[in-house]
Amino acid sequence: MSGTFLGMPAFPKAAREAVGDERLRANLRHATHTIRDKRARAVGELEDWEALREAGKQIKDHTLRHLDRYLVQLEEAVTAAGGIVHWACDAAEANRIVADLVKATGETEVVKVKSMATQEIGLNEALEAEGIRAYETDLAELIVQLADDRPSHILVPAIHRNRGEIRDIFHDTMKNWGRPAPEGLTDEPAELAEAARLHLREKFLRAKVAISGANFMVAESGTLVVVESEGNGRMCLTLPETLISVVGVEKVVPTWRDLEVFLQTLPRSSTAERMNPYTSTWTGTIDGDGPTAFHLVLLDNGRTDTLADEVGRQALRCIRCSACLNVCPVYERAGGHAYGSVYPGPIGAILSPQLRGTTSEIDASLPYASSLCGACYDVCPVAIDIPEVLVHLRERVAQGGPAVTRGEKVVLRPARGHAAERAAMRAARWVLGSPGVLRTGQRFAARTRRLHPRTLPGPGRAWSASRDLPSMPAEPFRDWWQRTNGGKGEAQ
Numbered sequence: 001m002s003g004t005f006l007g008m009p010a011f012p013k014a015a016r017e018a019v020g021d022e023r024l025r026a027n028l029r030h031a032t033h034t035i036r037d038k039r040a041r042a043v044g045e046l047e048d049w050e051a052l053r054e055a056g057k058q059i060k061d062h063t064l065r066h067l068d069r070y071l072v073q074l075e076e077a078v079t080a081a082g083g084i085v086h087w088a089c090d091a092a093e094a095n096r097i098v099a100d101l102v103k104a105t106g107e108t109e110v111v112k113v114k115s116m117a118t119q120e121i122g123l124n125e126a127l128e129a130e131g132i133r134a135y136e137t138d139l140a141e142l143i144v145q146l147a148d149d150r151p152s153h154i155l156v157p158a159i160h161r162n163r164g165e166i167r168d169i170f171h172d173t174m175k176n177w178g179r180p181a182p183e184g185l186t187d188e189p190a191e192l193a194e195a196a197r198l199h200l201r202e203k204f205l206r207a208k209v210a211i212s213g214a215n216f217m218v219a220e221s222g223t224l225v226v227v228e229s230e231g232n233g234r235m236c237l238t239l240p241e242t243l244i245s246v247v248g249v250e251k252v253v254p255t256w257r258d259l260e261v262f263l264q265t266l267p268r269s270s271t272a273e274r275m276n277p278y279t280s281t282w283t284g285t286i287d288g289d290g291p292t293a294f295h296l297v298l299l300d301n302g303r304t305d306t307l308a309d310e311v312g313r314q315a316l317r318c319i320r321c322s323a324c325l326n327v328c329p330v331y332e333r334a335g336g337h338a339y340g341s342v343y344p345g346p347i348g349a350i351l352s353p354q355l356r357g358t359t360s361e362i363d364a365s366l367p368y369a370s371s372l373c374g375a376c377y378d379v380c381p382v383a384i385d386i387p388e389v390l391v392h393l394r395e396r397v398a399q400g401g402p403a404v405t406r407g408e409k410v411v412l413r414p415a416r417g418h419a420a421e422r423a424a425m426r427a428a429r430w431v432l433g434s435p436g437v438l439r440t441g442q443r444f445a446a447r448t449r450r451l452h453p454r455t456l457p458g459p460g461r462a463w464s465a466s467r468d469l470p471s472m473p474a475e476p477f478r479d480w481w482q483r484t485n486g487g488k489g490e491a492q
């Protein structure tokens with residue numbers, strides 16, 4: 001994924017630092033609570049929400065099961081419509097393809113529609129290394145780019161910034177990227193939006209090449225779909241001469257009819273709107289209308305490895321609505337940067353360690369970045385059981401085991417730092433599998449309960465620092481059952 005996140009500390013350290021930033025916590029709390037309340041109202045309007053959720057899940061699961069077939073169908077349809085399809089197995093290959101395509105046009109700048117896939121592969125940095133400047137045109141992405149910052153939310157990448165900070169960013173840095181901010185700019189939303197509009201318009205009218213992602217790709221017709229709120233996407237998709245779309249292979253759906261489900265669930269889950277303001281669709285090229293050259297770069301970058309995991313593959317259903325972020329108590333306090341990935345929050349905690357593997361310290365820490373409260377599963381419009389995948393990945397981190405990496409079956413070794421956890425689990429397995437040992441242990445623990453410490457020593461200290469150790473009953477349940485004949489004796 002993006003080099004911009006390289007070298008970040010593991011989640012516990014990054015989260016501890018973020019939690020100490022009061023302004024960040026206040027910005028996040030205000031934004032996530034506002035969006036989550038609105039979303040609940042928008043979803044509550046639909047009587048068939050649960051049926052739509054199930055339909056979305058089924059469509060995605062069916063497509064993932066037959067991904068090879070639908071991708072070939074998509075390629076044939078795009079090619080028949082005048083587009084060119086490129087396949088990229090990883091970030092480096094995708095970046096090289098895009099850079100070569102841009103260079104072939106003779107241009108040195110491109111406009112971009114907000115795209116998580118291009119952030120995932122670090123495309124802006126790769127283009128910069130080739131002398132090509134990429135301008136983000138989504139308002140929040142523009143703020144992140146001008147501030148030389150990193151996105152911290154899927155839908156609202158600048159969620160950690162308040163209006164005053166945005167005004168200062170526009171005032172200080174817009175002039176370095178093109179049209180400067182107007183004199184006397186205040187932090188009124190309308191003024192900030194107007195400043196961004198004037199700044200971006202110059203770029204839309206000049207750009208010959210655009211780069212986009214896509215929310216969906218329709219296999220039967222070769223159509224790509226972008227849903228957005230600002231209209232910047234439509235400008236990028238229609239004005240330039242060359243359009244390059246970089247899209248993860250899991251974004252394909254079989255038919256136009258399938259969009260009926262997602263165009264209801266996505267806007268309500270993400271921005272709490274009944275329908276999104278702009279839905280742009282494009283199919284290859286058409287003479288006299290829109291770009292004259294269209295390239296589709298189909299990105300794997302760990303997706304087929306993820307698909308090979310029977311439990312973890314459900315993460316590929318994600319439609320990037322961000323509802324799970326807005327309800328997550330961990331995300332609300334730690335913010336998006338702590339996840340060290342373009343995919344923050346609960347979905348990031350399961351997607352990043354699958355796309356990138358669990359060998360690095362930060363990826364091994366992500367499955368633990370959750371309280372397992374289950375709120376993310378409840379709101380997910382495609383019913384991804386995020387807690388189930390988190391537990392599955394924790395097991396992989398602590399125990400190692402079989403996985404698929406770059407298409408090869410491998411046996412992963414346990415990550416470092418989990419020896420105590422493994423020893424504890426082995427001991428628990430032995431005790432729970434030996435009734436005599438369990439009974440003796442329970443009696444011993446009950447009789448010595450007054451001597452038990454209030455916090456755990458050694459590696460268990462971190463666990464008990466924020467939790468009360470459960471108090472031990474005076475008598476094990478089995479002894480009580482025997483002594484009282486299952487409670488009947490006590491009742492008499």
Ligand code: SF4
Binds near residue numbers: 317322325347379384
């Ligand atoms: S995991 Fe579900 S709730 Fe979270 S972003 Fe993806 S689709 Fe939305």
